[in-house]
Amino acid sequence: MAKKVPLRQCLGCREMMPKSELIRIVRSNDGQFAVDATGKLNGRGAYICKRSECLKKAVGSKALEKAFKVSIPAEVYEQLDKELRDIEE
Template identity: 85%
Template sequence: MAKKIPLRQCLGCREMVQKNQLIRIVRSSDGAFAVDATGKLSGRGAYICRKTDCLKKAVGSKALEKSFKVSIPSEVYEQLDKELRDIEEQ
């Protein structure tokens, strides 16, 4: 029997994608945001494809704010943008 691969929706393109193909953004219980490379940090998570286009769409539609029900500091977007650029260069 094949192992089931979990799917998550990208907040940018709104497509269902395998969880391991996405970047997870986490909001911990103390309100701090982090980019979760391992996918194992505790807290509320949201997912974005590994493309800068998807990040731009998510920022434009305020999808992260809606997902976390809170305004998101610009530093989080800057960190996400940097990590996406690093991934795309590989």
């Protein structure tokens, strides 16, 4: 029997995609944000496509802030943008 593929929704384009194709953003218990490349860090996670347009949409609609229920510092968005550009190249 085929193994079930876990799906997650991108906060930018709102599409359901396999978890492995998305980037996980984590907020740890102490309030620190990180990009989780392994998908195994502890904390609350939110997912976004590996496209910079999706990050722009998520920032514009404040989707990340709604997902984590806190305001997110600009440095976190800058870090995400940099990492997305590295992936796209």
